[in-house]
Amino acid sequence: MTSETTSPEQTLLNDLRAARPLLWTNDGRSDAARVETVVDGRAISLADSNAAQDRFLRFAPLLAKLFPELAETGGRIESGLHRVPAMQRALGLGPEQGALWVKADHSLPVAGSIKARGGIHEVLEFAETLALENGLVTRQSDYTVLAQAPARELFARYEVAVGSTGNLGLSIGVMAAALGFRATVHMSADAKEWKKTRLRARGVNVVEHAGDYAEAVAAGRRQAEQDAYCYFVDDERSLSLMLGYSAAALHLRDQFEAEGIVVDAAHPLFVYLPCGVGGAPAGIAFGLRQIYGPHVYAFFAEPTQSPCFFVEMLAPGKSVYDYGLDNRTEADGLAVPRASDLAAAAMAPILAGGYTVADETLFLDLHRLRVSEGMHIEPSAAAGFSGPRMLTRSAAGQAWLAETGLTAALPQATHLVWTTGGLFVPPEAYAEFAERGAAIAVRGDDDISPAG
Numbered sequence: 001m002t003s004e005t006t007s008p009e010q011t012l013l014n015d016l017r018a019a020r021p022l023l024w025t026n027d028g029r030s031d032a033a034r035v036e037t038v039v040d041g042r043a044i045s046l047a048d049s050n051a052a053q054d055r056f057l058r059f060a061p062l063l064a065k066l067f068p069e070l071a072e073t074g075g076r077i078e079s080g081l082h083r084v085p086a087m088q089r090a091l092g093l094g095p096e097q098g099a100l101w102v103k104a105d106h107s108l109p110v111a112g113s114i115k116a117r118g119g120i121h122e123v124l125e126f127a128e129t130l131a132l133e134n135g136l137v138t139r140q141s142d143y144t145v146l147a148q149a150p151a152r153e154l155f156a157r158y159e160v161a162v163g164s165t166g167n168l169g170l171s172i173g174v175m176a177a178a179l180g181f182r183a184t185v186h187m188s189a190d191a192k193e194w195k196k197t198r199l200r201a202r203g204v205n206v207v208e209h210a211g212d213y214a215e216a217v218a219a220g221r222r223q224a225e226q227d228a229y230c231y232f233v234d235d236e237r238s239l240s241l242m243l244g245y246s247a248a249a250l251h252l253r254d255q256f257e258a259e260g261i262v263v264d265a266a267h268p269l270f271v272y273l274p275c276g277v278g279g280a281p282a283g284i285a286f287g288l289r290q291i292y293g294p295h296v297y298a299f300f301a302e303p304t305q306s307p308c309f310f311v312e313m314l315a316p317g318k319s320v321y322d323y324g325l326d327n328r329t330e331a332d333g334l335a336v337p338r339a340s341d342l343a344a345a346a347m348a349p350i351l352a353g354g355y356t357v358a359d360e361t362l363f364l365d366l367h368r369l370r371v372s373e374g375m376h377i378e379p380s381a382a383a384g385f386s387g388p389r390m391l392t393r394s395a396a397g398q399a400w401l402a403e404t405g406l407t408a409a410l411p412q413a414t415h416l417v418w419t420t421g422g423l424f425v426p427p428e429a430y431a432e433f434a435e436r437g438a439a440i441a442v443r444g445d446d447d448i449s450p451a452g
């Protein structure tokens, strides 16, 4: 046995390279009441998240007009917060480990994923900037005028482009096309066919690339640089995206209040966020940190073959390929080889840690959620459910809880799993996912916690 001489760091590296599920914690996390967050040289605060939320509100009447499915909410794109006791039991977690909740972004209208927050925000910000510059509105105007000819003609002169593994393209493409922009989505090879079909049906130009997500982004960026009328949404570098995501924290605060959920030293909040390039989970973690201070502990969930955020925290600038991984996963929303360095820098003092999940576990938890709670999610969105087990059952998790002084507070803890996508998965594709999960459940080899 060599394990006696293996340090925890070496064990983590071995697990990373072998694509074994692992839990890592962030030594750089600050428990100060406030942390300064700088993105691209700019300090950001809750005021910026509020500004993003206000922008969504200004556009709500227009969105209610453009999307019939938003009539009911007056144009607001939001998701429910649900207590999931049956899923908690299915995961084998007792009440002494806290209470399991789901933030149901898998049901977000228009985009069908968490990308409705960041992606749509950036398109709205671009449209608003153009409309303001051209005197079509002031910030006090009724934005439904943007559905009329002068605005449509203005927007039609511009193209909005993005590189995507699928979901970001869906949100940007659908919203850009609805506002009257020309829209181009550069898709990576792992993007699902139905996502391309859905976009083409809305008049979006889908460009397919043979390479991975990073290559699709690079291709889109190059094309946009040559065209002054092309606005490129840069998933690896965008502050607007991050702030759009961060506004979710404000709505969640209201939902927590309505449910009587308290977050303080005696009632810690653990949030489990599926992570691709890192913008979405970083934006949300940032927003929650501004509201709840050090009492929120954000963990990022990544596939064992695509843990780019962990790699970026470990060795800035490296990709998952540098560790012998192949970036192949059924979690297409998370199939990213290199993380956003912007998101990683913002998370350095905020993030509690992260963990990796095998694809089999994604299908198993997708199946469990269907059976226990009747919720339908895509594989990427299942990554959060491993978090509470990782934290409370693995040796690494228990050691961290003890070190951080959280063990005694566990029974009063809230575990919030962010389910990030699924609404538009075609029923046949979903049935396949669920079947795979059911087969794994029958096999019963469900102990997928990290070794040790």
Ligand SMILES: *Cc1c(COP(=O)(O)O)cnc(C)c1O
Pocket: 113, 114, 115, 167, 168, 274, 275, 276, 277, 278, 279, 280, 281, 333, 334, 378, 380, 381, 420, 421, 422
């Ligand atoms: C994009 C996406 C994420 C993660 O967002 P990033 O900004 O890429 O980290 C998580 N889940 C789903 C379903 C997604 O589409």
